[in-house]
Amino acid sequence: MDFPENEKKSLNFIESIIEEDLTTNKNQGRVHLRFPPEPNGYLHIGHAKSICLNFGLANEYNGLCNLRFDDTNPEKEDVEYVDSIMEDIRWLGFQWDDGPKYASDYFQQLYEWAIQLIKEGKAYIDEQPQELISEQRGVPTRPGINSPYRNRPIEESLDLFTRMKNGEFETGAMILRSKIDMSSPNMHMRDPIMYRILHQTHHRTGDDWCIYPMYDWAHGQSDYIEGITHSVCTLEFEIHRPLYDWALDQIVEGDYRPRQIEFARLNLSYTVMSKRKLLQLVKDNYVNGWDDPRMPTISGFRRRGYTPESIRNFADRIGVAKRDNVIDVSLLEFSVREHLNQVAPRAMAVIDPVKVIITNYPENDVEDLELANNPNDENAGTRKVPFTRDIYIERDDFMEDPPKKFFRLGPDREVRLIGAYIIKCDGFKKNDNGIVEEIYCTYDPDTKSGGSGAKRKIKGKAIHWVSAENAIDAEVRLYDRLFIDENPDGHKEKDFKEFLNPDSLKVLNNCKLEQSLKSVVAGDKIQFQRLGYFCVDKDSTENMLVVNRTVPLRDSWGKTK
């Protein structure tokens, strides 16, 4: 125990509400949440925050959490998105209770409630053109005016609504509005639209319906039907809450009633989060699909090599509150490094190779060295790595004329080859273009790792290497942030795409990996020592391994350079 026994864990404001409700036995002490995505795009890291929140809360309070697709707009929705959303939630490690739900499951009930409202004189059919209706609605600072159809006879509205449903009118010809208050300071209360005509095939209900309920006439009711107690959503719905409550007032019987609670959505620095903008990046080929490793989508992070644990930890750390926030991407990167540091086996890879010839090493000898898979974790075991006369090292681990603080290879300098020997540079050869082609070294046979002279101190650091004869060829994809601006969509005069990072993807084709990596499969995560965490990409073929860099290691040298 790190803390006194009666010290309470601090609660976020939603937990406080739930605990308060629990102590008053509200809704018979039930806790039932839901995650309600619209299937019109792929889930992103902002959704991950919401998913972790809702499912996490259910977990914490022994409650339930539904997955409900808010599929009331067939124009934008598609099963492709339904499938990807379910896959992403499962991957994150959550399970919804009792099968996926759909707002479209409730179309009949919603329709009947609408009829009830018409009969009660609380809803009417308006057949004015859209522009007129919008004009009459007024502006936030000025009240609207009543529609001339506002007081049309109930029988007439009933008849029209039935005919709307039966497909007698064209898309957009008329709407069903609730009769609330055209002078309300809250725009959403000015006789909001409940139903519109949409001759559009729905991905689940097909052509059963040609009228579709609006969000505000579906969401609270769906919550009510499912027995949701705490309906958690993002801040932009705050102003809808009076309408949410109004809709509930029309249908609630008994003590149970869901409550809407709003929290601030996640914003991440150096990225965009709006579905519309992400869709644009995909559709206009600025990235290679929704799961492009540069995308802030859950599938993008998955392909990039992020783990569900790291995303869940991230979600825990960012907290939940109502103030607008911009989370530094470095926190996400910290979370993934933290987890991968524990679980990713280490290996050596040279991504920008230059050949080193160890001139005093026997030409055809091969030594099988036994290296730890994770020097920080004995349980990770060991692997065999072949050592030979010709090896590759990283081009930037050698300098012809190195400064004092450069602790790697250079003329007359010594470095330790990780898990092998100390070598000393005796010379090098350049090609006609002045590029270093070969580096000549001698090794000190007494300094073999684990051997008697292994502890010999040198000024140089340890560097990674790969046996030239035994290397595996690979393509390495180096990803960097997609945008060069901290807040790409925060500029009024400039389109967010102007801030796209031209170097967000660098493909390296001449990379050399150690032999032990030949059996990796897509999704495997490895730390390439001194380089970063990498993940085998699904584009890999039998002939060419493709590896994504998830995130580089922290680099205090790179900063001081």
Add this chain to the structure above:
RNA sequence: UGUCCGAUGGUGUAAUGGUAGCACUGCAGAUUUUGAUUCUGCCUGUCCAGGUUCGAGCCCUGGUCGGACAACCA
């Protein structure tokens, strides 16, 4: 000249009238066969003005600043 919401270090987030804490970032240092990890230390904060109170980041009043709202989107 509307309604609603918000304001704590560079970034997030706690403190629920009683010592402003934690994490990330940044900066130093120790250890290191990964310039990683690990460990240690440091920097930096209650939007402003009044009021209530023995005591206010917290309660009240007034300002300031920021966000949301005028789709037949969600």
